[in-house]
Amino acid sequence: MMLAGTIYLSFFGAAALMLLPARQARCARPLALLTALGGLACALAALVGRWSQIEPGALRDITNAPWIGELGIRFHLAADGISLTLVLLTGIAAVTGILFSWNIETRPREFFALYMALIGGVYGVFLSFDLFLLFVFYEIAIIPKYFLIAIWGSTRREYGAMKLALYSFAGSAMVLVGLIAAYVVAGAKTFDLVELAKYPFPAEFQSWAFLLVFVGFAILAGLWPFHTWAPTGHVAAPTGASMLLAGVVMKLGAYGALRVAMTLFPLGLHRWQHLIAALAVVGIVYGAAVALTQRDFKFVIGYSSVSHMGFVLLGLMTLTQIGLTGATLQMFSHGIIAGLLFAVVGRMIYDRAHTRDLNELGAFRLGKAMPFAAIVFVLAASASMGLPGFSGFIAEMQTLIGAWRVFPGLTVLAAVGILIGVAFLWRAQTKAFFPEGGSPAPGTHLAAITLPEKIGALTLLSTTILIGLYPRLLLDLIASAFQSPLMQPIWKGTLS
């Protein structure tokens, strides 16, 4: 029950922010922070509650009431370990995103109202078990993104925003067709995921329906070659929105692909498994390689997101317990780490130096001018590289183990992707923070790092280290979810 509070609270916050009188615009930030904290508290409370009485594979209903009876649509909220993990991620990303948006001065009420609406939609997707409801929340998350970028963004913001909106909408159109087709074919007058998953769809139908729905969702997860919205969108977005984009919105796609496409159409899944795994690996290597050549710091991080989301998709395609667990943990881990990287680049550096060009940043001697930012970035980059001790390591490790069992050749390529990942992060880090030679540009004074930034950075850092050192906190939760009856179709006809 606590969990549904995350959704209601966020939308309530959005509405309250919208209705806030103009002269009280100062209250917008604290109000947004408060609602986001409330959401996080709900998620944590649910986690703690569940932690004490864990039962493997349980799917817990939160609400299940009729909504649109004519079409058998129900307001069905529920949660399992996967949902819970991602809800927790959303909570953390929401709170830290607000902390890193503390310097928004133009139209703060609208900014935070849209922000909270986006968060509410994301929570909704992670908790919906009625496909119609899930789709509704999924779409709700698209529109605020457009405005957040188009109004408060930077470089080519209108282009980036429109591209992102259209890609998302195209993806959701594919999903919509798949959902309608599944509804009609099953003929059971229900959109309930648990019910539909029991229906044996004909193999031929599954084959194309899976592809349609999976790719539709995976567009948002940055599946190569449909990833191009991601870098431009990330670059154009204001910091808080970039953090949400990389942190949770890309997870929406991966989550939908797992929750809907893979659960409903397992036969289709088996048919396309290898193709999608190959695309995922191409994404891993391509994203990393392109990141290596970028001059704009944010593009580096943007492409790195494409690369890391490739691991999520690769893990999903392994269809092994360890690979799927790894993929889910990678969603969490990447959400935290990418958020942190965007926070450093977008908020700490760009808002002060007003440039993100790696060649120009050298002149600021950021390593000396902003030691805090430098240390946070180095740690975040280490986490992103997959160094042990950080959450990314555990996640990518599991993914690779799972992948090795199924596609050994692709796994080696993915490992090469990791190496390129080290290289591009290294390059960006050296150019921006520790340039060789030269003297500091005269007269550049960069404002000190503020308290909200410090709190946000430390929260994210400690989360990734905590999960890296004690992954059981989430692993047991995730692993048990894959044993649930709902997930059983995935395993059919696979090893282990």
Add this chain to the structure above:
Amino acid sequence: MTTLPLLTGLIALPLAGGIALLLTKPAQEKLARAIGLATSLLALLIVGVIWSGFDRTSGGMQWVEQAAWAPSIGIEYHLGVDGISLLMLLLTTLLVPFSLLASWKISRQPKLYFALTLFLESGLLGTFTALNFIHWFLFWELSLIPAFFLIKIWGGPKAGAAAFQFFLYTMVGSVALLVAFLAIYAATNTFDFGQLAGLAAHGEIFGAHQRLAGAIFLAALLGFAVKVPLLPFHSWLPAAYAEAPTGASMLLTGAMSKMGVYGFLRILLPIFPEQMRAAQTPLLWLAVATIVFPAAAAFAQRDLKRMVAYSSINHLGYCLLGIIAATRLTPGGMDFTNEKAAALNGVVLQMFSHGLTAAALFYFVGLIEERAGGLRCLHDFGGLRQVAPVFCGLMGITVFASLGLPGLGGFVGEFLIFKGALPLASWAAAIATLGLLFTAIFLLTILQRVFAGPLPGKWSHWRDLSAAERWCVAPVIGLIFILGILPQAVLDVTNPTVLHLLQQF
């Protein structure tokens, strides 16, 4: 045996000390230094306790700590020491206070420097005690970060490039290693070294990917070969050692390079015995190359630090020679156990003594550099013996220990290695003796160029070793002597472990 988790305490101690000294106020640099030194000495004390409580008759793991960590993916908190680990722990905890004392007067951000050194110690201690791959890998990688920053921030003018090269080489090796172990895990569902060694004895670690066994082995080998380094993966080393600040060079060569050799002993030998045997001949060639070429290359160097760095590669080459020779499958029932045991004991002893002597050499070179105001070219010096006799004497002892003079630390190790390797791999050992000769020649060249000959006028006011410096280096020199005269004290600890190791393949 005690239930006290001494090993966890040992690993956590430098970490805690490092954090504590970072938290001191900016004005309290002295306090910070004192905390650092005290922490490192305390760690040494704990190792002393473990040493004294160590059961010298058993070759198995002692002081074992084991707890679930992330069981669903085979990660366990698993610590333990055997003779080899124990010696490495002792080496590390000895070198850290030595290195801290050597860097006592460092002026730029001393707190951070001391903290990073302690973090590095933590990483090293963790690497030498972890018995679960992931647990071990965590420390293996974590030791990399402080080392990188030590080179990067306090290093010489080309430190950036050197640190990058160092990091990148090691990272490539690490990823290869990781992939290898993930592949093994995919087949066996365990990361535990002990269990893996047991499975390897039955050839079961590759599961369905038997035909990829060679590739997996090569990937794992790459990880260690870079770290040791084995030719041709050594090119990062001279630059990194030369650019690093003295204290860091001491730790890099003294302790970190041992991580690679330790990996050979702890991981490659027990887990890949078949593959090691299969690859013996090419590996022997590489080991010989690692001995001979760096020794020859050292001739061409004029930079003291680079010369010492090359000598370091050369000395680790002997370790590899011993290890690889010991993998030989003994045909026709001939029992070579004694030779193999000798070789491996020699390897362990060589690791220990090289750690001490190389660190001491870097210390002396660092002192020369400091006094000469940054100059460390061979041609810049001469005749220093006249003004700094104590300096000359102590450094001379170290150099002789390094080139293996009987009675000093280096001799016993090298002797045992050759004793074992000659019957096992005669041709390789024979060529390797050439390396001994080269080593002797270029090390003596250093002594001659720096201390003999005419004294340049600008060095007439050269300071001899101060009392503090003498006290600093005295324990190490003492240990070099003890090791040369009483190697039995160390061999008692290592021999059961080596025999235990030999039983496994």
Add this chain to the structure above:
Amino acid sequence: MSYFDLFKALIPEAIITGIALCLLAVDLAALRPQSMSVRLRWCGGMAILGCASAIGWMLLQPAQLQAGMLAIGPLTQWIKLSLLILTAFIAVISFSARFTVHVGEYFALLLFATVGLMLLVSADNFLLIFLALELLSISLYALTAFHKNRLASAEAALKYYLFGSVAAAFTLFGISLLYGVTGEIQLSGINAHLSAGHQEPIFYIALVMTLAGFAFKLAAAPFHFWAPDVYEGAPTPIAAYIASASKVGSFFVVARILWTAFPGARGGASAPGWMPVLVVLAVISMTLGNLAALMQRKVSRLLAYSAVAHGAYAVLALLAAPQQGLPSLLFYVITYALTALGAFAVVGVIEASGGRAELKDFAGFSRRAPLLAFCLLVFMLSLAGIPPLAGFFGKFYVFTAAAEATPRLSLLWLVILAVATSAVSLYYYLQILKQVYAAAPLEHLVWSPPARSSQWAIVLLAGTIIVLGCFPSLLLTRIAAVLSAHPF
């Protein structure tokens, strides 16, 4: 059945007609000397009163008549009710009209058009349908030309008239052929004739002719050419009327013709019948409407093309089986009408401030009128089909119904096309919203806040769209109730 019963059943239409005549008289006799705003208020108020009393009568005295030319039942009553509500909204947003001095005539014509619509939805006879259609059309031709100072208005009216008369000729020709073939002009009679198995080839010609005439009314491509000009040229409330009430009535009557007169001539994807005709209309309309809308710079033209596309989606519902098709069609067209009405109302506000309703005139609208801007956001997103707004559920329902229409998903390709073009449409709706929210306000436009009444109307419409989007059952249960009583 006596004439009195017949009259009782037609009392709502009689009320509206009576009020329209009164309006003319009152305006002529009493209101001429008054100022424009007073006249607008009085006349508009009377029109709203007329609508309200007709609604009240229908609610109090539900009529049931199934004989002769008229077929009145709960369903038609309900449709008329919606039409009257829409008309009342049009009257409200006309309060701030500045385009004419002939206030009485304006509202009277509006009411006459509404009477036409009401008769149209009650008719069960081709002749009456044609007469009602002409009443509606002729009123609308005149209303379109009401913007006397604007050349575009006259041009639009002329185009509307020319295209309309040709279309009417087509319809009449089709009807006469039908009569020739079947000897019937009663809808149910034609069905009886068809079910008896008489289907000559000429019947299909008649069918296509009739449908072509209605396709003009629905602005389905390729019969849509009048729409952009009329939407642009006509006074904004009239454009809103054409887009909303007229659409609802026309779709309803087309559905009624297809499902009562020609259910047997449905045909299949390949078999002859009206289904292939509708499929062709839908494909052309959704593609052309959405693509053409991408290039528009004037919001009214953009809305016209979007109306073409939305018409195509409604046609999808006609393809479905009546059990699913009719409720989805009704939900869709009614929510669409509300949305379009709201959108035009906001366009009217912009035009009243001196803009020409070009895209750039919307720049910075959110800074000037946050509330209205939010309402526009709701309308646009609802048109684009974004949940949780009514437009989304409408589309969803229609698409589901169309996918279910045929066994083995053979119409799914059409649904895919519809969803895809709908995704394209987001682009141009966002173009408007981008101006509203992201662009800086233009300096040369003097912002004059709209009349409070139209502001309330807009807010009410936006609220309805949100509520119906979140709880579509509110409307669906009503539709289900009237359908279960007596379809058609």
